[in-house]
Amino acid sequence: MGRWQPDSRGRLQEAALALFAERGFDQTTAAEIAAQAGLTERTFFRHFADKREVLFGGSEVLKDRIVAGVAGAPKSNPPLDAVARGLDAAAGMLGEFRRDLASQRHTVIAANPELRERELAKVGDYAAAVATVLRRRGVGEPQATIAAEAGMTVLRVALERWAGGHDDRGLAVVMNDAMTQLRMVATDS
Amino acid sequence: MGRWQPDSRGRLQEAALALFAERGFDQTTAAEIAAQAGLTERTFFRHFADKREVLFGGSEVLKDRIVAGVAGAPKSNPPLDAVARGLDAAAGMLGEFRRDLASQRHTVIAANPELRERELAKVGDYAAAVATVLRRRGVGEPQATIAAEAGMTVLRVALERWAGGHDDRGLAVVMNDAMTQLRMVATDS
Structure with missing residues (x-):
């Protein structure tokens, strides 16, 4: 110490x-x-x-940051680009946490079905909030929900890789890379 | 009667x-x-x-159908195309249900946070199972998880639109359309 x-x-x-x-x-x-x-x-x-609040106490602040990131994206941004701004904001906030603590949190949640359900529900809340912002920006449905949910998939996958120790780069880089992978997976047909 | x-x-x-x-x-x-x-x-x-099993009793069968659909896709299919086969299988099974019952189920789950969490967890299970099949087909990470999760987003959005009465077409068509929207949202940048 x-x-x-x-x-x-x-x-x-x-x-x-x-x-x-x-x-x-x-x-x-x-x-x-x-x-x-x-x-x-x-x-x-x-x-x-x-x-439980030790694990989930920061989630309202995180949601606000994501929403602010999306809302602050240039008007000309297509939906998923606006969502990417929200993910940048999330990475900025979460990336400040000590990675060893993020990793412990990740392991604890993964080991407990009830906590896993709670975590999924929180991310579902972020997606709903992001979809609302996108609709306010003039995006129709189902595009708004699909872009928001796809973005939150990127968030979850990136966090899992970063906190789970599968990727040693900074969270912002891992997040950005996951978004690129989504775009590639979606175009590859 | x-x-x-x-x-x-x-x-x-x-x-x-x-x-x-x-x-x-x-x-x-x-x-x-x-x-x-x-x-x-x-x-x-x-x-x-x-x-609760009245609402979730069919989910293991549904998961098996989705997994079988993905596993049975031609080897040459890129990941999201294989996932789309799984979604076709899901639409085939779910589309046989009476839409009024699917709609009631949807409303009941939407009204109850605990049931919503359970439903999200079930779909999370499908995604994990689909990612496993994709990895067996030689897809790497994070692509496998991203394709699987994106596909389950399409499933959820389509079910929501179909059972929620936002789209009057058959489930298979709504599902197919949601997949197209995902591809468009992901390429639009």
Whole structure:
């Protein structure tokens, strides 16, 4: 351990991810997370509504960033190019996280069907929000939903590759590459 | 009511969907479904493990059909063309259902976050199975996962349009059209 100590929230997240990874999500309590972080259970609940929020607490902010990225794309951008702006924004935010923590989070979620369903539902929320922005930009249906969902597929695949340790490059590069792969897969016929 | 009576399983499905749509999924019991169908609760549990299975009971068969469709595509087919064969198989199976029942099912699931998560997870299972078949056909990663996930996006969008009453054509046509839209969205840049 270096001399630098992260803030309480960061220490709780680190402790939670370590315990989830070691014992499993269901076998870990908020009290144990707090103890591991050298903090009280009360402090835990000042930062998180429950232990699941340690994993999903950032998802509303992430959704807002993605939506802002899409909404801010030049008017002339075709739908999937606008979605790519949203993915750039997501990569900018997520890429700042420590990759070892992102990787632990990924492993914990992959191991638990309920958490996997929750994660899919969150990404489904992002897709619905992105489709709404695209419709506001004048994109019709089903194009808006298809572009939004395809973009969120790119997000999930890139995150999986990056956090899963299958690709050592930065998240923005991995994301960009996944988008290129989608375009190639879709044109190859 | 005509003179024809569907089998017990079909009567239970019809009764369940009507009650789910009328009262909500959580407010409906297996006993009520059985009573509505003029059958005993014991008969209900001979056909379904629980009331959720009325909505999701066919999903393993559907997954097998999709996988068989992809696996049976000509070796020369690029990944997304092979996936399209799987979607044809899905449309063939699902298109045989009565559209009014598919529409009720769609409405019931859309109204319930837990059921929505379950439905997304099922489609995620299909995507994982399709990606496995594609890898067996020699497709690398991330192309296999991207093609599989993009294909399942097409499935979901088409089902939503068809069962949601946004498109009056047959499911196979709606599915085919959604695939074309995906290809257009992906090339437009």
